[in-house]
Amino acid sequence: MPLIGLNATCMHSQPGFRNSGVSVYARNLIKALLEEPDPEYEYVVFCNADFDPASLPALARARLIFSPAPGDSPWRRIAWEQTGLVLAAEESQIEVLHGLLNVSPLLSGCRQVVTVHDLTYLTTPGAHPWRRRVWLGVAGRWSLRRAAAVLVDSASTGRDLVEIQNADSDRLVVAYPGLDPDLDGAVDSRSLERFRLREDVPERFLLYLGTIEPRKNLDLLIAAFARLVGRGYPGRLVIAGGAGWGGLDLRGLARDAGVADRLLLPGYVSEPDKPFWYSSAEGFVYPSAYEGFGLPVLEAMACGTPVAAADNSSLPEVVGDAGLLFDPNNIDSMVAALEKICSNSNPIQSLSRKGRRRAREFTWAETARCARRAYRMALSS
Structure with a gap:
């Protein structure tokens, strides 16, 4: 089976970080992908140094590679993604590398899929420190150009990518995040x-x-x-x-x-x-x-x-x-x-x-189905 790499260094197991939006996204998408009853792919999951695999039992079905950078150090995480992750992906013979947080390694030679959650660094620039705006402005645009497929959290984000970043609409896949299965609203x-x-x-x-x-x-x-x-x-x-x-x-x-x-x-x-x-x-x-x-x-x-x-x-x-x-x-x-x-x-x-x-219309199983569609697009590119 084709080998997919999931860059999940944005995923946390520590209280205070675990339920950030990007961490919730990464945890639930990975869980849905790994629990697919008839899997199309094998997975390697890249985690930050202090991530506890026991907090996500589904990871037992994947190979794990840990970054030396802790999860609460974004610039060290980014530095490793652009260097160590590239080498680890090549050594693991990954065929498609999926970046779960807006950017992908700029120098990686393997096929790329990237999830773009939003363009707040452009639409509401005052909401971000200048270093983050500069980094996302450069790396985000480059990642879009290199990606064989781009997952977006909503049609709105897809429109923004086309209108602001001149993204190719044919490479966009709208993949709405799902509802956390543990949050079903049932409270006695x-x-x-x-x-x-x-x-x-x-x-x-x-x-x-x-x-x-x-x-x-x-x-x-x-x-x-x-x-x-x-x-x-x-x-x-x-x-x-x-x-x-x-x-x-x-x-x-x-x-x-x-x-x-x-x-x-x-x-x-x-x-x-x-x-x-x-x-x-x-x-x-x-x-x-x-x-x-x-x-x-x-x-x-x-x-x-x-x-x-x-x-x-x-x-x-x-x-x-x-x-x-x-x-x-x-x-x-x-x-x-x-x-x-x-x-x-x-x-x-x-x-x-x-x-x-x-x-109830928003499920992680559907998000995972859209991700697999993006992987097929990348493999056929």
Whole structure:
């Protein structure tokens, strides 16, 4: 069988990194590929130095090669990808090398497939440090030119590649990420009550869960929430997730808006706790300026939580008719969506049912099927 190399050095097993978007993508795609009942390919998986294979039992079906670079050192990881990975792929006689995080080795001689998650370094450049923008600008464009096939997380990202990077649309494969099979939204009432007591969860609240960084428009969310409070909303705003780049002072923003006592910041949320936060909220809000996909939106819908999301990039593809959309740059539009979510009206209650159905349409088995199609394209190139 053909040998496929999966560059999964972006995959983590440590708390705090494990549920980052790219790590979730890598873990679940690899799991789906390796658990294929009638495999077309054999796999070599390249991992970072501190990745624990026991955290992903499916890896027993693949050969593992470890980078000397730890997972929390992105520039050391990149340096190894451009040197050591090239040599390891050649020594292993890999026929197709799949880069799971936007770029591939620039000097590798084997066929290339690359997953491009988004173009935020171009569409929202202020969301990235300048070194990352420069690196992705050079390596990303070169990877696109060399790749025999390019997986994209959404049709929106595919359009961006064609319009901004002049990518060949014939080489693009839209492969939506799937719903984490462990997050099926089923939370029993007793466990939920214990969680609410343990975490001192408010009776009523709106939830954002995701990376805390400037492009998520959390400053505008706090401003919109303050206006909602001014109109009589009695609940709180919970902004949960690990800190990304940008150093946002959310407490300061809430204090300036007069809602410091209404803001709750629980920080990093573990995978087992996610369904409880989603299920406890009366609404999930995702005001991001740009998303290649937006996994938290899918997770919230799976838990039956009514969703209000920005009307840009890939988010309308994810939400479909199962949630509300608003202009994230327009406070009035955001407030109107939040008011509808909090109304508990029949149309809003129906979003809970629609959201669950919509979330079930996104599976990692389908993502893996699209990846195998990309490998066939590469092998025939």
